[in-house]
Amino acid sequence: MLAPTLIWQYWLPVFLLPLGIGLVIAKESNRRLAGKVLLILLAIAIIAQPSPLDTSIEGWSLHLLISLIGPIAAMLFGVWFTLFSGPIPVAPLPRSVRPFGFILMILSAAWFAWMLFEARPSIDGVGNPWWQHFVTSFLTALVVVAGFATAFALIMGDSRFKEASVMASISIASFILLIYLLAEGTTSDDPVFWRSASWGALGDLGGMLFGSGLALMLFITFVWLGEKRMGVPDPVEPLNEQETAIVSDIISTNTGVDE
Amino acid sequence: MxxxxxxxxxxxxxxxxxxxxxxxxxxxxxxxxxxxxxxxVDIFSRFTHSALISFIFVNSALFLITLALSHKHAKLIEQALGTLLAAVVAALLFGLLVESGITVTGVATDVWSQFALGAIRMMTADFAILLALGTSFGILLTLVTGRETPSDPLLELETTSFEKEEE
Known part of the structure; x- marks a missing residue:
């Protein structure tokens, strides 16, 4: 039986998240304000969840998110510092910060590797059940995305061999790491579990691609049907004398030139 | 070019x-x-569950975003009702699928448990994809903007006083 706290403080916020995002990106200021308030309330509802995180699969997913805050923050700040202290016209940070940004990025990768091989996220010795699914999905996505970035830099860029080689290194390193996990495992997990997780993650990723793509195509069809039902708009009538006089008046007022 | x-x-x-x-x-x-x-690992069940749950999630998200961004010229009948109906039909189909025995291992075989497990798996994979995209393109952006380029020679030119030239 699903606990009421999970409905109100996990599934409802997850369901309402797109509504909050939609309101925040609206043009009207009152809608934007309502969206911000809704997003804050959703965040509070999730954070204030009273049940321990290790009592449900929903709680474990939040535990995974909390466990990864450190490496994610290091990567975000690393990219931010490096980007805005580089040789770009809008750089608000001093150039001396740039190496620190690179160090933070390396720290992020090292932190993730440490969690992977030495300190799997756990509560009281019980490992997070979502960890292997996350790692295999992340490495699989990283191989493809970094590979795409490599080809993108080479094809679209102008003499971007250095950048492309760095991205290719990330893609190859992710692939080797994934294969290593599938073949050798880690100190806490046998390779059998990693293989099962990776195989399952491939099924999930393929299904997500298919289902999401189908939903987007259906939405485009709905928009097309809506536009089609509108019919051809009536031709616009030319201005009458009174309207012409008003327009001429406005133009002459703004340009200072009489007709 | x-x-x-x-x-x-x-x-x-x-x-x-x-x-x-x-x-x-x-x-x-x-x-x-x-x-x-x-x-x-029954990859076919995983694929089917993931496809249906993604379909439900994307349609529900588009339904809510359509409502949030609705305006007087919006095609609410087609977009909002269409996406809502598509999500409901997919949810019913998911229920039928689970009832007919196409389930994933690791959790109870009732419809809600199967949906919750699939939905969290999907959200975890979404989170992983977002991180991979952010990491890759963040690093690529820092590398691409790191190249030193010579300043535009036009910026080094000084303005010329035409009055002096005429003199």
Missing amino acids: NNDGDVVRDWRTLTLVVLTLTVLIFIANIHLEVRGEVSD
Whole structure:
């Protein structure tokens, strides 16, 4: 039986998240304000969840998110510092910060590797059940995305061999790491579990691609049907004398030139 | 400067790279699975559940975003009602699928447990994809903007006083 706290403080916020995002990106200021308030309330509802995180699969997913805050923050700040202290016209940070940004990025990768091989996220010795699914999905996505970035830099860029080689290194390193996990495992997990997780993650990723793509195509069809039902708009009538006089008046007022 | 033909060729090449990498990952997984010692993973059930849950989630999200951004010219009947109905039909189909025995392992076989497990798996995978995108393109952006380029020579020119020249 699903606990009421999970409905109100996990599934409802997850369901309402797109509504909050939609309101925040609206043009009207009152809608934007309502969206911000809704997003804050959703965040509070999730954070204030009273049940321990290790009592449900929903709680474990939040535990995974909390466990990864450190490496994610290091990567975000690393990219931010490096980007805005580089040789770009809008750089608000001093150039001396740039190496620190690179160090933070390396720290992020090292932190993730440490969690992977030495300190799997756990509560009281019980490992997070979502960890292997996350790692295999992340490495699989990283191989493809970094590979795409490599080809993108080479094809679209102008003499971007250095950048492309760095991205290719990330893609190859992710692939080797994934294969290593599938073949050798880690100190806490046998390779059998990693293989099962990776195989399952491939099924999930393929299904997500298919289902999401189908939903987007259906939405485009709905928009097309809506536009089609509108019919051809009536031709616009030319201005009458009174309207012409008003327009001429406005133009002459703004340009200072009489007709 | 590229013409249209070049753009099509470039994107075709990029798509080919992504497809090749995906096939490589599949081959690596199949090769290791053939080696044995893999616990039972019904990839067909995982694929079906994931596709249906993604379909429900994307349609529900589009329904809510359509409501949030609705205006007087919006096609609410087609967009909002269409996406809502599509999500409901997919949810019913998911229920039928689970009731007919197509379930994933690791959780109770009732519809809600199966949906919750699939939905959290999907959200975890979404989170992983977002992180991979952010990491890759964040690093690429820092590298691309790091190149030193000579300043525009036009900026070094001084303005000329035409009055003095005339003198």
